Each structure stands twice: as structure tokens, then as C-alpha cells.
Amino acid sequence: MDAQQLAKRLLTDDPSRVAKAVAKLMRWPRVTLGKHGIFRYDKKTKTFELSAYRLDKDTQAKVVDACDEAIEKWEKEEATNYRSRFYAVIQRAEGRCEACGIPGNVRPIDVDHIIPRTHAIRGKVKLSNGDRVPVDDVRNLQALCMRCNRGKRDTSTVDRPDTALADAAARAVPAS
Secondary structure, three states: OOHHHHHHHHHHOOHHHHHHHHHHHHHOHHHHHHHOOOEEEEOOOOEEEEHHHHOOHHHHHHHHHHHHHHHHHHHHHHHHHHHHHHHHHHHHOOOEOOOOOOEOOOOOEEEEEOOOHHHOEOOEEEOOOOOEEEOOOHHHEEEEEHHHHHHHOOOOOOOOOOHHHHHHHHHHOOOO
């Protein structure tokens, strides 16, 4: 097994990554590629049927390559957005855990979703102030050390202690 195969295996074993990939597929490729007749989605059976089966093998390969390129480009743009948002959250916390205050040079800092992704409805969550925001919005992210993040798990929707900090950060960092 090479590194790419191992990475794919690890990613597919992570239910949250699989759910994210499914959500990504249903938002963009399903709509766009269906509109152009590349494939058909059957809502009843929740399956895809590739329309390119009527094409010769070379044309099928070109269609698949074009799809792969478009998805790869989209993923790179998304990854850049995530990295900049996550960096902003760690910078806002001044490199410290927003729950216990331990610095990142003592214990690694994770970026945590205050309201977990598993609680999102159509990609949005409701914050304690009543605002509905995208699950990855900076207002729903906090910097936690590994211990605090692992202790919180995905069952808690408790905000970090300093909500004024979150409100100030939301005004300072534009949501995307």
C-alpha cells in the first residue's frame, strides 16, 4: 500500500470527513454535473448514474479527468479558506487555550467547533446569541489545547469562557 492509498483509507475511516465529502458532493458536483447531463441522481434510491456510459472510453476518461481537476481546484480553494480561518482563531487566542489558558508551546492547540459539525443543520449552527452561522464561521471556532478539546468531545456545545472575545473576533475577522 503506497502513501496515497493509506491516506485515502485513513480519511474514509473518519466519519466526519466522509460526511463532509458527501455534503460537498451534494452541494456542487451533483447540481452542476447533473445540469450538464454528466450524470443523473435518483432521489428515491439515492444513487448516481453516470451518463457518460454512452460515450467511448477516451471521452469517458476526459470527462472523469475534467471532473477530477475541477474538484481538486475547488478543494484547494476551500483548504486555503480553512487554514486562514483557523490561523485567525489561534491568533485571536494569542496562542493559548481559550478554556484553560495553557500556552501552545506547552500543549498543542487545536481549533475546535464550539457547536460541533454533527449538530449542524444544512451546514449552519445556532450560536448562544441566536445567530445562525456556517459551522466553520470564526464565531463558532475556538482555540483549545488537546486536553480541553478531547475532554469536550462532540457532545458539548459549551462556549469558551470569554464570549466577549468571540464577539470582538467576529467583528475583527470577516466571515467567509
